[in-house]
Amino acid sequence: AQEKFFAGIPKIQYKPDAGPGDVMCFKHYNAEEVLMGRTMEDWLRFSVCYWHSFCGPGAGPLGVPTQHRLWNKGSPMKSAKKRLCAAFEFFTKLGVKYYTFHDRDIAPEGSTLEESNRNLDEITDLALKLQNQTGVKLLWITCNLFTHLRYMNGAATNPDCHVLAYAGAQVKKGLEIAKKLGAENFVFWGGRGFHSIHNTDVAVELNHMATFFKMAVNYKEKIGLSCQFLIAPQQLEPGKHQYDYDAMSLIGFLKLCGLDSDFKLKIEPNHTTLGGHDIVMASAFGMLGSIDSNTGYPYLGWDTDQCPMDIRNTTLVMKVIVEQGGLHPGGLNFVAKVHRESTDLEDLFISHIGVMDAFARGLRNAVRIIEDGVxxxxxxxxxxxxxxxxxxxxxxxxxxxxxxxxxxxxxxxxxxxxxxxxxxxxxxxxxx
Amino acid sequence: AQEKFFAGIPKIQYKPDAGPGDVMCFKHYNAEEVLMGRTMEDWLRFSVCYWHSFCGPGAGPLGVPTQHRLWNKGSPMKSAKKRLCAAFEFFTKLGVKYYTFHDRDIAPEGSTLEESNRNLDEITDLALKLQNQTGVKLLWITCNLFTHLRYMNGAATNPDCHVLAYAGAQVKKGLEIAKKLGAENFVFWGGRGFHSIHNTDVAVELNHMATFFKMAVNYKEKIGLSCQFLIAPQQLEPGKHQYDYDAMSLIGFLKLCGLDSDFKLKIEPNHTTLGGHDIVMASAFGMLGSIDSNTGYPYLGWDTDQCPMDIRNTTLVMKVIVEQGGLHPGGLNFVAKVHRESTDLEDLFISHIGVMDAFARGLRNAVRIIEDGVxxxxxxxxxxxxxxxxxxxxxxxxxxxxxxxxxxxxxxxxxxxxxxxxxxxxxxxxxx
Amino acid sequence: AQEKFFAGIPKIQYKPDAGPGDVMCFKHYNAEEVLMGRTMEDWLRFSVCYWHSFCGPGAGPLGVPTQHRLWNKGSPMKSAKKRLCAAFEFFTKLGVKYYTFHDRDIAPEGSTLEESNRNLDEITDLALKLQNQTGVKLLWITCNLFTHLRYMNGAATNPDCHVLAYAGAQVKKGLEIAKKLGAENFVFWGGRGFHSIHNTDVAVELNHMATFFKMAVNYKEKIGLSCQFLIAPQQLEPGKHQYDYDAMSLIGFLKLCGLDSDFKLKIEPNHTTLGGHDIVMASAFGMLGSIDSNTGYPYLGWDTDQCPMDIRNTTLVMKVIVEQGGLHPGGLNFVAKVHRESTDLEDLFISHIGVMDAFARGLRNAVRIIEDGVxxxxxxxxxxxxxxxxxxxxxxxxxxxxxxxxxxxxxxxxxxxxxxxxxxxxxxxxxx
Amino acid sequence: AQEKFFAGIPKIQYKPDAGPGDVMCFKHYNAEEVLMGRTMEDWLRFSVCYWHSFCGPGAGPLGVPTQHRLWNKGSPMKSAKKRLCAAFEFFTKLGVKYYTFHDRDIAPEGSTLEESNRNLDEITDLALKLQNQTGVKLLWITCNLFTHLRYMNGAATNPDCHVLAYAGAQVKKGLEIAKKLGAENFVFWGGRGFHSIHNTDVAVELNHMATFFKMAVNYKEKIGLSCQFLIAPQQLEPGKHQYDYDAMSLIGFLKLCGLDSDFKLKIEPNHTTLGGHDIVMASAFGMLGSIDSNTGYPYLGWDTDQCPMDIRNTTLVMKVIVEQGGLHPGGLNFVAKVHRESTDLEDLFISHIGVMDAFARGLRNAVRIIEDGVxxxxxxxxxxxxxxxxxxxxxxxxxxxxxxxxxxxxxxxxxxxxxxxxxxxxxxxxxx
Structure with missing residues (x-):
């Protein structure tokens, strides 16, 4: 019998009449309910973010990890498998049909590229099995080209070609895994940017980045991978200067490189103080591919990736999505984590339910706005x-x-x- | 005999050994001195900004105008002529060879377009005469498409085509004046942006903006105007959302509209919190056309257009300029005003001298950095x-x-x- | 018969079932409805801000006034009287029982102090009459010690004692007018702050400010004025550096000067990026006296004084107010103006109704939160x-x-x- | 023979004529040189920050540690001793006479308070020995009441008294260690602040914080500890809302609690976007006790603690310090770390030398400004x-x-x- 990680927690139900203190049910999200010809599930295309919810330990800028989970036990590979099982239990109980991950979230990095790739092969065999068992699908996959020491000066924009080559090798494998797991999208992050103009040759680095994206496009075609490529603007973090500040600057960069028909944008409001602005701009140019739904505190400069619960914002976002006819093959991915201080296991559920209800309310509001036509x-x-x-x-x-x-x-x-x-x-x- | 507006003030001299309290001479700017094969004057291409220095009255967000000048007397046309004479006296005494203006700075707006155009004709006759007398040239001219009530909802992006047409008529005349006065550049501002996504159709407005720029390019060719077109990104003000946030987003927009070979960028550090970032990015893409040198307070959101006196910044800017081989036909335009509280007439000189010396020091530093090659x-x-x-x-x-x-x-x-x-x-x- | 300025507009009614497009009625604010033992009117104590709604012409940082009203015609004194009549017509039709003004809003500044005082006397005779006729009362009065040229370097913190004396004389008259009109509060603004540490002696200026406040306290006692003194922290504008940054720093300053029992705080969220923070902090120290309800755009540094319509925020604010037992003798003053582009006369009503409904919803929500007790x-x-x-x-x-x-x-x-x-x-x- | 951690690096010399590429010598800092009656060393009172320079591993918001040092090997206690020896070798070669640490930097936390205290006792025996051998002194010590899991909801402001008690026990030991090592100051941090007004009782928490400080004052007197108490305002991080936003708010809080004669302020410019403002304000109130010299990027919200090398800023800071007659018993502590990407051992020296030279230039400039008197x-x-x-x-x-x-x-x-x-x-x- 499979280990249960969320033993006391049943499948989350839709209970529109639940009271204020009842936070373990949906009061607004009713997956099968049809609005403007589609189910709520289909409009919303929710996706759970593997790293924040299953790998994120609750570390903070001034504090050690706080969230100790049962699945973080045993050898790296053993714990990776337990973590994956816990996640699929969570997806199923929550009723979310998609998930997303970085290569290094799901399988531990080995001491060589070959070992890392073997780890990925083994863990994604299990992922494929769990996907088939549960019907949960992979919204997107991405490569982590930033955490490891080797990427401290960048990946595709690294001044050392050896590092760029490592990133390329990692993306090659990532594309192969995307094919294996039927990922509907593949994501590239906006890049590390740079700290200092004193030691950076901007023109050279951007040329390398363009080459890098073109190699990925070529290899995607070569292996017959049919998913959508996404790229995310990033206004803040980790560098002082970001190369791809907002939607418009990224669209410009893609156009300059002749890559604008190969990519759409993934917008993460908490990465840009422009918030909704970028969602609107990307949609206006027909380039809005997917959304990483999270929020931050205005005036806090760093990336807090909080759970977005403001109904005004979710209404605005859902209005854009409905007006452009949905996000397919993209989705609403929860790049949001519980607060560092929210250490109870149930907090994982409470936070996801809160966000799903907030977007469900946003969808209902947006539909009423559009149907009324005022x-x-x-x-x-x-x-x-x-x-x-x-x-x-x-x-x-x-x-x-x-x-x-x-x-x-x-x-x-x-x-x-x-x-x-x-x-x-x-x-x-x-x-x- | 011509009226003197700066009667007690002689031509500003270069006195490298002047003391700390002597602020009415150059201690660093030596126009004819040659560095890396060019005179300082030619590297720096300083330009005085007509509106901040001659039309700006010292009004503030919470206060009335403070700077009462002798040239602001008499009927609008009479005072416009006095103002122009005062300005040329100032340019000459300061030793600056360029100036810049908006159409509505130099000549008062009339009650009809025809009257406004006649005013412009009359005043620019005088400007041409003064240019010829003094050798001072016009770095650039631009149209004020934002102050008048009619532009409150935008000019090229206005929801009412009647307003867009007014803006077009005004730009037509502006291009003709540019030809008449031999302007070396013609500037378009980044635009008003918008306040509210609720009442704005972004895709429609950007399409209109692209059409507007193309009409200007066509008319420029038709009348045989040979100056460079410049456009300025604007991160803040006056709208909450700006269409052209930074250098990269504007380059992208130009590329999308097929206008990237018709325009270069004019960067105004105080319009973008990215400061030097935009200068570096524009230069890396071969798109840095001109600089509006001013500065602001970090953390103050509004556009204070202060005099840039930080040697570290001027050194960084001049390093980029020297490395790209200069700014021709652009220049360093002082879009900077004295503080509202700096009410003495001599403060106009002190501030310009301070900035010129700061850039001269920046140039000397940049040249040493480049020549040393470390x-x-x-x-x-x-x-x-x-x-x-x-x-x-x-x-x-x-x-x-x-x-x-x-x-x-x-x-x-x-x-x-x-x-x-x-x-x-x-x-x-x-x-x- | 009195001139009607809002001829086609009837008294605004409460119509809870009105449709989405009907913006000229209250859907939530029901003045006489009782919640937790008090009427909505009594909890909310709404007040119209005279300067933003009747003197504000819609000027912007880059644009001329846009809002041309019928009452801005004739000589300064004639127009001042028309403006006052229009305002009382507006208060009455809107159903708001309080208003607020600066001395220089209500009566034009003369060429001498004596003339200004005579103007004030004449206009406040009319104000008193209108107050008595309509039952509308004066929530607070304040002196404008910032707009006039003489205050460009500050009022109580001016380096020139002559200016400080002018401010003192003006406040003396202001206190007398407060007594005459039965003002329930008298407000001091946070001060101009300073731009440059180079020319400012902070310790000296703060000492003068303390003296200034003490003189006002003394004169208040002398003339038997019984209203509450309020003072407002101001994080931004017009100086780079503000002396009284937030609630806590102002409480500290008052304590240091021995003035903490003579003043309470008036918090204006749009003056402090801390927003709700300052309301909470002031209330926690028993120092929350009144609120200037407005809002701004996060990330826009300047003071846009917009209409606060976010229900989440109004709920948080009303929760604090109800928990501290109300705001008496303070109130919710609308220091908010219609957008510069909102030029229709009806926009004045639409905006106030929108804000009043937003606070009414906030109050209802807050009461439910408190009564449920979860x-x-x-x-x-x-x-x-x-x-x-x-x-x-x-x-x-x-x-x-x-x-x-x-x-x-x-x-x-x-x-x-x-x-x-x-x-x-x-x-x-x-x-x- | 003692292990050498910086084997190839000699004592850093003063070489005023060294070339641009020579970054391993002082070009401006000349410890024994006398300015206005004191040595540079005495005006500047430099102090090395133990945690950033010896415990900080170069981790970033999106990246693992990058700085692998020889002293981070072996068991926690063994490595703690090696680290301390390396630090004293560094202090001596650099020629800095002070250092600072948190209790948990210098000695590893044990599994109980008793074990942690024993660890501290053992390591501080070594520290005392090294202090005596080298003449290096302890500028200040502080307790780390934020990193450990138990402090995630605060220390003195924690909603759980058990945690507050732990913090109290830790401070008691810290005061004893301060006495043992002859610390010239003892520092309290500004506190964690809070994230959410929903779950926070501000008035209660501030009351607890006041009690906490009073207990520390009482125990200091009881054990006859004669050092100065310092407290630091903190505008950002780690909570959304900080209790002690700036110098003025902290002075106010101390005054409200009757603690203003027991504490002075330690200002860390990178903790407050107000930067120099807080230094000036604290000094104006006679409350500037010490400075943590570092810098950040404007517009980056998080605490980057970079090396301050801007001569304009160091000049402004040193002008305030000289004008108030120095910082004794406080100092200029380098709460600055090398960038995450600066992985060479020599980068530790280069960065400290760069900062010391920048402050030495600032001091020379400030002295000239003061002596000239213009x-x-x-x-x-x-x-x-x-x-x-x-x-x-x-x-x-x-x-x-x-x-x-x-x-x-x-x-x-x-x-x-x-x-x-x-x-x-x-x-x-x-x-x-």
């Missing part, structure tokens, strides 16, 4: 001057400055039109 | 693995992931190499 | 070890380090106790 | 109106509002006086 018709009216005449020419890109001048000479000063932001906010508040 | 050879050593073998293939973009894996299987773990940031900083400090 | 009993349990034994001695301040050591030698390592932040957040979300 | 006389002139008449009454606290009004009625509007910030900055730049 805001949409206010917007349509606002931009209506571009549907005819000179406006249409601007829309089509065929207008000229001379026509503009003629128009003004004929029509004079435009009328003042209120932006009505408070009205939009009031209407929005109606749905919160 | 830092350059540390850098060369740092990236040396890319000059041969697998590294060279990465450099050329011809490497594959399979070669990477083979390399690691053969060579194993890379050596740990110190980044030596403190050593770089210590060497750099030697030159400050 | 969070309170979780808290009581959390701190229960201080109710007996060694804990009680700590509570009383009688414990010693030796007792601590003995306790540990006897009892060893403490148990690990989860902080359960996500559980608290989930329970809190239940009420939002 | 800035001082500009300041004296600026505040001169407070030396007579009404100004003197303000200075003495005897003025009244009525006198102010009379003064203005007689003298009218004050003259406008320029703040001349740019002039001050230009003069300051002369000395940099």
């Amino acid at each position: 805001i949409a018709s206010m917007m349509q009216e606002r931009y209506s001057s571009f549907s005819h005449g000179l406006g249409q020419k601007v829309e089509n890109g065929t207008a000229t400055l001379e026509e503009m001048e003629d128009f003004i000479k004929e029509n004079g000063e435009p009328e003042v039109t209120s932006g009505k932001q408070e009205k939009y906010e009031s209407v929005f508040n109606h749905y919160i | 830092i350059a050879s540390m850098m060369q050593e740092r990236y040396s693995s890319f000059s041969h073998g697998l590294g060279q293939k990465v450099e050329n973009g011809t490497a594959t992931l399979e070669e990477m894996e083979d390399f690691i299987k053969e060579n194993g773990e890379p050596e740990v190499t110190s980044g030596k940031q403190e050593k770089y900083e210590s060497v750099f400090n030697h030159y400050i | 969070i309170a009993s979780m808290m009581q349990e959390r701190y229960s070890s201080f109710s007996h034994g060694l804990g009680q001695k700590v509570e009383n301040g009688t414990a010693t380090l030796e007792e601590m050591e003995d306790f540990i030698k006897e009892n060893g390592e403490p148990e690990v106790t989860s902080g359960k932040q996500e559980k608290y957040e989930s329970v809190f979300n239940h009420y939002i | 800035i001082a006389s500009m300041m004296q002139e600026r505040y001169s109106s407070f030396s007579h008449g009404l100004g003197q009454k303000v200075e003495n606290g005897t003025a009244t509002l009525e006198e102010m009004e009379d003064f203005i009625k007689e003298n009218g509007e004050p003259e406008v006086t320029s703040g001349k910030q740019e002039k001050y900055e230009s003069v300051f730049n002369h000395y940099i």
